Amino acid sequence: xxxxxxxxxxxxxxxxxxxxxxxxxxxxxxxxxxxxxxxxxxxxxxxxxxxxxxxxxxxxxxxxxxx
Numbered sequence: 605x606x607x608x609x610x611x612x613x614x615x616x617x618x619x620x621x622x623x624x625x626x627x628x629x630x631x632x633x634x635x636x637x638x639x640x641x642x643x644x645x646x647x648x649x650x651x652x653x654x655x656x657x658x659x660x661x662x663x664x665x666x667x668x669x670x671x
Contacts, residue, residue, distance in 0.1 A: 629662060632658075632662060633655065633658045633659050633662055634655075634658075635658075636657075636658035636661060636662070637651070637654040637655045637657070637658040638654075639658075640654040640657060640658060641654050
């Protein structure tokens with residue numbers, strides 16, 4: 605028996621552990637970047653700098669933990 609085209613089911617792909625870890629890291633970077641923004645008194649125009657600073661801090665912590 606065949607399934608009509610209108611009744612086809614689709615499966616949602618399950619995220620891999622790498623994708624989940626990446627999402628978690630991006631969330632941590634986002635939170636830290638927002639902290640930096642708040643520490644500066646919520647002055648706009650430094651979003652990329654805050655992101656890169658937060659990302660750099662996280663990478664430094666990861667490398668330190670791996671050593």
